[in-house]
Amino acid sequence: MFKSLSPFALVRLNEYAGRFERLGFNRRDALSRALHPQERQHLVTSGIELLPPRLRANKLGYVIDVGANRGQFLESFLSVLDAEVVDCFEPNPEACSEIEKCVRGFGWEAKVQVHNLAVGSEQGTFDLNVTSSSDFSSLLEPLSTLESQFGESASVVKRVPVVVKRLDDCAKSMPVDLLKIDVQGFESQVIAGATQLLLRTKAILMEVSFKPYYRGDSNFLDIARVLLEEHGFELYNISNPSRDSDYRAGQADAVFLRSGTSE
Numbered sequence: 001m002f003k004s005l006s007p008f009a010l011v012r013l014n015e016y017a018g019r020f021e022r023l024g025f026n027r028r029d030a031l032s033r034a035l036h037p038q039e040r041q042h043l044v045t046s047g048i049e050l051l052p053p054r055l056r057a058n059k060l061g062y063v064i065d066v067g068a069n070r071g072q073f074l075e076s077f078l079s080v081l082d083a084e085v086v087d088c089f090e091p092n093p094e095a096c097s098e099i100e101k102c103v104r105g106f107g108w109e110a111k112v113q114v115h116n117l118a119v120g121s122e123q124g125t126f127d128l129n130v131t132s133s134s135d136f137s138s139l140l141e142p143l144s145t146l147e148s149q150f151g152e153s154a155s156v157v158k159r160v161p162v163v164v165k166r167l168d169d170c171a172k173s174m175p176v177d178l179l180k181i182d183v184q185g186f187e188s189q190v191i192a193g194a195t196q197l198l199l200r201t202k203a204i205l206m207e208v209s210f211k212p213y214y215r216g217d218s219n220f221l222d223i224a225r226v227l228l229e230e231h232g233f234e235l236y237n238i239s240n241p242s243r244d245s246d247y248r249a250g251q252a253d254a255v256f257l258r259s260g261t262s263e
Contacts, residue, residue: 016040019049023080024057045076047205050237050255051178055203056081060177065089066119066167066190067182069134071099078108083178085111087171091118091162095134118164119183121192127159138184139164140214149213149244166193176201185209185217191226198231204256210241210249220254227256234259 013034020030020043033039043049048056060083065074068088077083086108090096096116103112118128118139130137133153136146139162146154167190179201181190187206191198204227208220227233233256241252 016043019043023048039079042076042079045072046080047073047180047239047253047255048077048081050205050239050253051203052236052257055177059083061085062172062174062176063087063178063180064167064171064176065180067180067184067186068095068099068114069182070095071102073180073182074099074112075102075106077180078106078112083111085172085174086113088112088114089117089119089170090114091116091128091139091160091164092130092134092137093160095137115170116163117170118162118186119167119170119193120164120186120189121166123165123169124163125161126164128162129156130158130160131155132157136184138186138214138217139189140185140217142214143212145211146213149250168194168196171197174200177203179204181206183207185212185214187223188218188226191223191231195231198233202258203236204233206254206256207251208238208254209251211244220252224254224256232259233257 016034017030020033021027025033060081063083063086065086065088068074068090074086074088088099090099093116096114099114103109103114126139128137128139129141131153132155136142136150136154142154142156176197181187181204183190208223209217210220224235235254236257237255239253241249244250
């Protein structure tokens with residue numbers, strides 16, 4: 001099989017195999033996964049490579065997925081690294097249905113619970129701005145820069161009232177190995193409603209922005225300051241950012257660790 005691959009393809013295969021090996025897979029399994037485009041995509045989408053070795057090389061305990069969308073992170077994460085318990089929070093009813101299908105399809109009902117609600121700093125009912133592509137949906141109003149950058153997929157097609165709760169009120173009372181947050185500018189509100197939960201959280205994997213895309217959204221520097229100065233976390237890793245047409249950094253995935261977690 002390998003003889004039919006071009007030199008470039010062999011280099012790429014070896015690169016991905018090495019990345020899987022660093023996650024704890026043996027050479028045979030690493031090569032097997034590297035051969036499949038879907039497995040390579042799972043590796044990228046999950047963001048697991050950004051985590052410290054002691055977290056990414058073992059089965060995690062409790063994982064929280066805030067802003068689960070259609071279950072892209074959930075599927076990718078559990079395809080590469082296992083967890084005992086996962087809570088998914090997603091306010092968009094249509095996207096939430098896709099997560100539930102994913103959970104049933106993979107037989108994850110015993111360990112994954114899906115919550116059709118948003119997470120924020122206070123409890124209430126707020127309008128969700130649903131975009132043509134659900135990836136850009138947010139409780140915040142999109143700025144014109146969002147659609148200018150991402151096209152019609154970022155245009156608002158409807159507004160849906162959704163329930164919002166604080167993580168401190170709706171998450172399980174157990175240690176959190178990984179808190180993933182992808183909420184399109186609503187990060188500061190999620191953090192503000194999770195002060196108690198953060199005390200028992202080891203790592204946060206969060207999509208961060210370097211420029212405004214939504215009215216009143218959070219930016220990387222403000223989030224980093226709050227997590228470092230108020231909650232005892234440190235910045236551990238950050239992915240290569242997406243870039244706008246002028247090559248300005250747009251968004252990236254960042255990992256914050258509670259001090260001492262990487263040791």
